[in-house]
Amino acid sequence: MSTEPRVEVHDDPRVLATAVAGELLGRLADAQRAGRVPQVVLTGGTIAGHVHEAVAQLAPASEVDWSRVVLWWGDERFVAPDSEERNAGAARRAFVDAVGVPEEQVHEMPSTADADDVEAAAEAYAATFAAHGADELEVVMLGMGPDGHVASLFPGQAALAVEDRDVVAVPDSPKPPPQRVSLTFPALRRARAVWFLVSGEAKAGAVAQALGDAAVEQIPAVGVSGREETTWFIDREAASAV
Numbered sequence: 001m002s003t004e005p006r007v008e009v010h011d012d013p014r015v016l017a018t019a020v021a022g023e024l025l026g027r028l029a030d031a032q033r034a035g036r037v038p039q040v041v042l043t044g045g046t047i048a049g050h051v052h053e054a055v056a057q058l059a060p061a062s063e064v065d066w067s068r069v070v071l072w073w074g075d076e077r078f079v080a081p082d083s084e085e086r087n088a089g090a091a092r093r094a095f096v097d098a099v100g101v102p103e104e105q106v107h108e109m110p111s112t113a114d115a116d117d118v119e120a121a122a123e124a125y126a127a128t129f130a131a132h133g134a135d136e137l138e139v140v141m142l143g144m145g146p147d148g149h150v151a152s153l154f155p156g157q158a159a160l161a162v163e164d165r166d167v168v169a170v171p172d173s174p175k176p177p178p179q180r181v182s183l184t185f186p187a188l189r190r191a192r193a194v195w196f197l198v199s200g201e202a203k204a205g206a207v208a209q210a211l212g213d214a215a216v217e218q219i220p221a222v223g224v225s226g227r228e229e230t231t232w233f234i235d236r237e238a239a240s241a242v
């Protein structure tokens, strides 16, 4: 069951990032009060980096018990573990290491040090994802590219049509680096809440198309909605064509 998107427009990227961080911390605390161990799917990208920094700033004043949070990634670049291009490394530096999520609850996607090739990396993550009960995702956060891609699901690529697996290898990403691992639509759609984080004029067209009647093959963001909530957290520039 998909949910109608709600749109929140904020003045600029920093205000947007702080708003998302506040919403995330509140949602994690609420989930824990309801007896759940919230599972969060993080994303890569610029605005996500600002959100992570805001989480680190706001976390000390929140009621979140980070020993009862589980982290996943929606996609990851298949590069060396210490590469600056790793989404997980950026998130760890920004907030994950600071808030102290137990290591066994931080599920990075494999790097070139963990798997022989990107296909093996995807298979390994699929096994971890299945074993640790990621059928109950609290919130999935997704950046979006100017072409409407989310995670590493790009327009016109075969991964868009995968309905029988939760994780795929993407050998030919048009956004460098080329080799990536990505969750698929079926996995992303199992989330209670899907949050799109989008900033900047360059994405205004994709935002308008995603909120309009674009086809998923053209704007992959169209293919994801949450079971309970779908929210677009965007800034004024990204909202300028809606």
Ligand SMILES: O=C(O)[C@H](O)[C@@H](O)[C@H](O)[C@H](O)COP(=O)(O)O
Binding pocket: 043, 044, 045, 046, 047, 048, 075, 076, 077, 087, 142, 143, 144, 145, 149, 150, 151, 152, 175
């Ligand atoms: O690994 C990645 O590249 C990301 O997960 C990707 O999906 C990103 O979220 C969008 O491309 C937006 O990135 P920007 O916010 O940097 O434009």
